Amino acid sequence: MQKLIGAKKINIAVFISGNGSNFKILVLDSFKKKSKYEIKLVISNKATAKGLVYARKFKIKKKIINYMNKKNAEKNILVELKKNNIDLICLAGFMKVLSKTLIQKFKGKIINIHPSLLPKYKGLNTHQRAINNREKYSGCTVHYVNSRLDSGKIILQKKVRILKTDTSSKLAKRILKQEHILYPKALKKVLISL
Numbered sequence: 001m002q003k004l005i006g007a008k009k010i011n012i013a014v015f016i017s018g019n020g021s022n023f024k025i026l027v028l029d030s031f032k033k034k035s036k037y038e039i040k041l042v043i044s045n046k047a048t049a050k051g052l053v054y055a056r057k058f059k060i061k062k063k064i065i066n067y068m069n070k071k072n073a074e075k076n077i078l079v080e081l082k083k084n085n086i087d088l089i090c091l092a093g094f095m096k097v098l099s100k101t102l103i104q105k106f107k108g109k110i111i112n113i114h115p116s117l118l119p120k121y122k123g124l125n126t127h128q129r130a131i132n133n134r135e136k137y138s139g140c141t142v143h144y145v146n147s148r149l150d151s152g153k154i155i156l157q158k159k160v161r162i163l164k165t166d167t168s169s170k171l172a173k174r175i176l177k178q179e180h181i182l183y184p185k186a187l188k189k190v191l192i193s194l
């Protein structure tokens with residue numbers, strides 16, 4: 001992939017599977033006057049992902065990718081990324097693991113948001129696991145994606161205090177609020193380094 005230079009806006013694809021609240025936040029941030037990026041495309045592996053409503057609302061091109069066969073799915077993803085001149089991928093609640101091949105093709109150009117203070121609590125169910133282990137803090141992390149799950153270089157993190165009264169869903173809500181601040185911040189940091 002070419003080095004990204006000049007005043008041209010960076011073209012971003014956001015990958016979602018669910019509510020898409022982080023997708024929405026990134027779109028709103030991209031609409032700001034000084035934004036250096038444009039959300040060109042949203043990809044979902046589920047036609048029913050709630051977050052797709054924001055594609056219609058904000059007129060972002062959407063593509064549903066059928067994941068019955070992962071190889072084909074990724075082939076189709078690559079076609080879409082090329083067609084839309086995508087420079088950077090932001091994973092935001094995308095529930096599929098990308099293959100090494102795809103990650104290699106976009107080396108250093110895929111980032112993800114994860115609801116824990118990585119390297120703690122990789123994978124799913126992060127909030128309940130943090131509560132069960134009586135952690136004082138949890139939080140969220142934006143990191144580069146490499147071929148090991150939730151293990152790429154950390155870009156930014158935000159700590160969130162775990163309260164005695166917390167349930168998994170209460171904690172998830174407070175962390176999600178922080179995710180919405182952290183993701184645009186981390187993305188700006190990434191864009192500077194491109």
Ligand code: GRF
Binds near residue numbers: 019179
């Ligand atoms: C977020 O908690 C994110 O950290 C995790 O999945 C959730 C997605 O939420 N990877 P949303 O779809 O952006 O609302």
